Amino acid sequence: EPCQVCGDIGFVDLIMTCFYCRDVREHTYCAKVHLMSPPDMWLCEVCRSSGRVLHVPSLVDKDTKDLTTDHGASGSKISGESSEKGSSSYTSPIDPEEADDQGPGVTPPSSK
Incomplete structure (x- = not known):
C-alpha cells in the first residue's frame, strides 16, 4: 500500500505502519519527524494525540x-x-x- 502522505510506494522498506490502528502508512521521509529507518513501534499523529497508551x-x-x-x-x-x-x-x-x-x-x- 502507498504512503498516505505522498501517495506513492517509493522506498517500500521505509514505510511505517501505525502500531496501534494499523491504518496509517507513511514513509520515514514523509513523516513530520524524519527518521533514518522505521522504528519497531510507530504511532500515527491521530493515535499519538488521542492519548492512547500502549503497554509494551x-x-x-x-x-x-x-x-x-x-x-x-x-x-x-x-x-x-x-x-x-x-x-x-x-x-x-x-x-x-x-x-x-x-x-x-x-x-x-x-x-x-
Missing part, C-alpha cells in the same frame, strides 16, 4: 532491569527509606511521585 512488556522489563542495575547494587533509595522508618519490612504504599521514578510494576525489596 519489553520496555517495562528493560526499565525494571535498569532499576535493579542502577539501585540494587549500591543500596537502593527504597531500602534506605525502609530502614530510616525503622521497620523490618516495607509495608507502606509507594508515593506516586516515587513510583514514576521507579517504573511500573516495581515492588520494593524487604529489608533484612
